[in-house]
Amino acid sequence: MGVLIACSTVAVLTTIGIVLSLVFESLQFFRMVPVTDFLFGIHWSPQMAIRADQVGASGGFGAIPLLAGTFLISAIALTVSGPVGLYSAIYIAEYASPRFRAVVKPLLEVLAGIPTVVYGFFAALFVAPLLRAGGESIGLAVSSESALAAGLVMGVMTIPFVSSIADDAITAVPNALKEGALGVGATRSEMIRQVVLPAALPGIAGGMLLATSRVIGETMIVVMAAGLTANLTLNPLEAVTTVTVQIVTLLTGDQEFDSAKTLSAFALGLLLFIVTLILNVIALRIVKTYREQYE
Amino acid sequence: MSEIAEKKLRMAAIRKKRHRAETRFRLFGMAAVSVGLIFLAVLFAVVLFSGLSAFKQTVIHLDIPVEASGDNYQAMVKLSLRNAFQDVTSRRHKRELYALVSSGAAYQLKDRVQAAPVLRGTMVSIWVTASADVDMAIKGETPRLTDRQLAWVDDLKTKERLKTQFNWRFFTGGDSREPELAGIAVATLGSLFSVFVCLALSFPLGVLTAVYLEEFAPRTRWTDFIEVNINNLAAVPSIVFGLLGLAVFLNAFGLPRSAPLVGGMVLALMTLPTIIITGRAALKAVPPSIREAALAVGASPLQAVFHHVLPLAMPGVLTGTIIGTARALGETAPLLMIGMVAFVVDLPETILSPATALPVQVFLWADSPERGFEERTIAAILILLLFTCLMNLTAVLLRKKYEIRW
Numbered sequence: 001m002g003v004l005i006a007c008s009t010v011a012v013l014t015t016i017g018i019v020l021s022l023v024f025e026s027l028q029f030f031r032m033v034p035v036t037d038f039l040f041g042i043h044w045s046p047q048m049a050i051r052a053d054q055v056g057a058s059g060g061f062g063a064i065p066l067l068a069g070t071f072l073i074s075a076i077a078l079t080v081s082g083p084v085g086l087y088s089a090i091y092i093a094e095y096a097s098p099r100f101r102a103v104v105k106p107l108l109e110v111l112a113g114i115p116t117v118v119y120g121f122f123a124a125l126f127v128a129p130l131l132r133a134g135g136e137s138i139g140l141a142v143s144s145e146s147a148l149a150a151g152l153v154m155g156v157m158t159i160p161f162v163s164s165i166a167d168d169a170i171t172a173v174p175n176a177l178k179e180g181a182l183g184v185g186a187t188r189s190e191m192i193r194q195v196v197l198p199a200a201l202p203g204i205a206g207g208m209l210l211a212t213s214r215v216i217g218e219t220m221i222v223v224m225a226a227g228l229t230a231n232l233t234l235n236p237l238e239a240v241t242t243v244t245v246q247i248v249t250l251l252t253g254d255q256e257f258d259s260a261k262t263l264s265a266f267a268l269g270l271l272l273f274i275v276t277l278i279l280n281v282i283a284l285r286i287v288k289t290y291r292e293q294y295e
Numbered sequence: 296m297s298e299i300a301e302k303k304l305r306m307a308a309i310r311k312k313r314h315r316a317e318t319r320f321r322l323f324g325m326a327a328v329s330v331g332l333i334f335l336a337v338l339f340a341v342v343l344f345s346g347l348s349a350f351k352q353t354v355i356h357l358d359i360p361v362e363a364s365g366d367n368y369q370a371m372v373k374l375s376l377r378n379a380f381q382d383v384t385s386r387r388h389k390r391e392l393y394a395l396v397s398s399g400a401a402y403q404l405k406d407r408v409q410a411a412p413v414l415r416g417t418m419v420s421i422w423v424t425a426s427a428d429v430d431m432a433i434k435g436e437t438p439r440l441t442d443r444q445l446a447w448v449d450d451l452k453t454k455e456r457l458k459t460q461f462n463w464r465f466f467t468g469g470d471s472r473e474p475e476l477a478g479i480a481v482a483t484l485g486s487l488f489s490v491f492v493c494l495a496l497s498f499p500l501g502v503l504t505a506v507y508l509e510e511f512a513p514r515t516r517w518t519d520f521i522e523v524n525i526n527n528l529a530a531v532p533s534i535v536f537g538l539l540g541l542a543v544f545l546n547a548f549g550l551p552r553s554a555p556l557v558g559g560m561v562l563a564l565m566t567l568p569t570i571i572i573t574g575r576a577a578l579k580a581v582p583p584s585i586r587e588a589a590l591a592v593g594a595s596p597l598q599a600v601f602h603h604v605l606p607l608a609m610p611g612v613l614t615g616t617i618i619g620t621a622r623a624l625g626e627t628a629p630l631l632m633i634g635m636v637a638f639v640v641d642l643p644e645t646i647l648s649p650a651t652a653l654p655v656q657v658f659l660w661a662d663s664p665e666r667g668f669e670e671r672t673i674a675a676i677l678i679l680l681l682f683t684c685l686m687n688l689t690a691v692l693l694r695k696k697y698e699i700r701w
Contacts (some may be wrong), residue, residue: 012520
C-alpha cells in the first residue's frame with residue numbers, strides 16, 4: 001500500500017519539480033533584468049554586453065513582441081480549427097450515417113496522432129512556398145516564414161482536438177431536447193443552431209480553451225515554419241517569433257547557466273506555464289461541471 | 296380568397312428559404328469534414344510519393360587497383376575513375392570526375408580490403424555509392440551536374456556500370472554531412488531506447504497510481520489535489536517538460552546530455568498522466584460485483600484488485616499506454632531541450648551514450664540546405680509515421696478485440 005501511495009505522489013512531484021525549476025532559474029534572471037522590463041518591454045534581442053561600452057550592447061528582454069507573435073499565430077490557428085472542428089463535429093454527430101461516422105472519425109483522429117515535427121516540415125516545405133507564390137500572383141509580399149503558414153497548419157493539427165470535444169458535448173445533449181425541437185417542426189439545422197449548440201456551448205467553450213492552451217504551447221511547427229527575429233506586428237503575412245521558438249533557440253547549442261540569455265528561456269517557460277495552467281484550470285472546470293449537469 | 300393564396304405563397308417562400316438554409320448548413324459540415332480529410336490525403340500522398348525514392352540509392356561499378364601496401368584508399372578510387380575515363384586530363388575536369396562518387400567510396404573500399412587482405416595488390420571490382428548529385432539526377436530531379444558529368448553518367452549507364460539498388464545504408468548508417476551516406480539507425484535506436492525507458496518507468500508508475508486513486512484512496516483534499524494535478528499535467532506544453540529535464544535531470548542530478556535515458560525519463564513524465572487517466576477509466580468500468588465476489592470468498596482488498604479487477608481492466612490500460620507511447624515516440628521539443636539534437640555518427644551502445652531520436656532527426660535534416668536531404672527527411676517521416684500508425688492501429692484493434700462491455 002505504501003508503494004501505491006508513493007507512486008501517486010510522482011505526479012505531484014513532477015508539478016513541484018516543474019514549478020521549482022522554472023521559478024528558481026527565473027528568479028536568477030529577474031535579478032539581472034527587472035520583471036517589469038521583461039513583462040512590458042517591447043524590444044527583444046537576448047544578448048548581454050561583454051564589455052560595458054560595446055556598440056549595440058543593450059540587450060532587450062521585453063517579452064511583448066513574443067507574446068504578440070504567439071497571439072497572432074494562435075489566433076490564426078483557432079480561426080481555422082474552431083469553425084472547421086465545430087462543423088465537422090456537428091456533421092459527424094448529427095448528419096452522418098453510422099458507417100460514415102465509423103470511418104471518418106478515426107481518420108480525423110489520425111490527424112491528432114501525426115507527430116508535430118511532420119506538420120512543421122509540411123508547413124515549411126509546402127504551405128509556406130505555396131502562400132508565397134499565391135501572394136506574389138496577386139501582388140502581395142508574403143514572407144517565407146509567415147505567421148499565416150504556421151498558423152494554418154497548426155489550425156489543421158487542432159481540428160480533431162476541437163471536433164472530438166465538441167462531438168462529446170453535442171452527443172451529451174439529451175435526446176428529449178432534440179426530439180422536442182424536431183417535433184415542433186424545426187429543420188435539423190434549426191434544431192442544431194437553436195437547441196443543441198446553446199445546450200452544448202459550455203462544453204464547446206471548454207474544448208476551445210484547451211485547444212488554445214495546446215496551440216500556445218505548440219513548439220515544433222513554429223520552430224520550423226515561423227521566424228526567429230522578434231517583430232511586433234499583427235500582419236499575418238510577415239514573419240513573427242513566438243515564446244516557444246525563443247525557448248528552443250536560446251537553449252539548443254552552447255549555454256552557460258549564469259548568463260541572462262539562457263536564464264531568460266526559463267522566465268519564458270514560466271510565463272508559458274502560468275498562462276497555459278490558467279487556461280487549463282478554467283477549461284477543465286467548465287468541461288467537468290457541464291458533464292455533471294446532464295449525468 | 297386571394298388573401299389566403301397570398302399567405303400560402305408567402306409561407307412557401309419561407310419554407311423554401313428554410314430548406315435552403317438547411318442545405319447550406321449541411322454543405323458547410325461536409326466541407327469542414329473534407330478539409331481535414333483532404334489535408335490528411337495530401338500529406339500522405341506527398342510523403343509516399345517523394346519519400347519512397349530515398350529507399351533506392353545509385354551505385355557505380357568501379358575496378359579499383361588496390362596497392363600492395365599503403366592505405367590511401369581515396370587515391371585508389373580516384374585512380375580507378377581516371378582509368379575508366381582516360382581522356383580526362385585537366386585538373387578541373389578531374390575534380391568534376393571525382394565528384395561522381397561519394398566520399399564514402401573510399402571507406403567502402405577500405406572495409407572490403409581490411410576484411411580480406413588477400414585483395415591487396417589485385418584489381419578489386421566493387422559497387423560504390425554515387426554522390427548525392429548523381430543520385431538526384433538519376434532519380435529525375437533537375438540535375439546539378441555539368442554537361443560533362445552528365446555525359447559521363449550516361450556513359451556509365453550504357454556500360455551498365457551504374458544502377459540503383461535498395462538503400463541499406465539508410466537503415467544501418469548514422470548521421471552524415473553527405474546526404475547519400477546519412478542513415479536513420481542512430482535515430483531509430485535512440486528512439487527505441489528512450490521509448491523503452493519511458494515505458495519501463497511510466498507503465499508501472501501509471502498503473503499503480505491509477506489503482507491507488509481508483510480503488511483505495513480515501514476522498515480527501517490530498518487525493519483531490521492529486522487528481523487536479525494529473526489533469527493539469529496532461530495539458531502542460533511538452534516543452535515545459537523539456538525545461539524540467541534540463542534543470543533537474545541534467546543540471547541538478549548531473550545526468551549526461553543527449554542520452555536516451557534522460558529523454559526516456561522526460562517522456563515518461565509526459566506519458567504518465569495519459570496512462571493514469573485511461574487506467575482509471577478502465578478500472579472504473581469493471582463492475583463492483585467482481586470486487587465483492589472476490590472479497591466474499593476471502594481475498595484481501597489487495598488480492599481482489601490485483602488478481603481480479605486489474606486483469607479485467609488490462610485491455611483498457613494497455614490501449615491508453617500504447618496511445619501515450621505513440622505520442623512520446625513522435626515528441627520532439629523536450630528532446631531538443633535535453634540535447635538529443637546532436638550530430639551522432641556512431642550507434643549508441645547503452646542508454647547513456649549520445650543519440651538522437653527519429654523526430655529530432657527529421658528536424659535536423661529538414662534544416663539542411665543540401666537537396667539530397669529532402670527525400671531523406673521525407674523517408675524518415677515515412678518511417679516515423681509507420682511506427683506511430685502501427686502503434687495506434689494496435690491500440691484500436693486491442694480495444695475492439697478485448698474490450699469487455701459489462
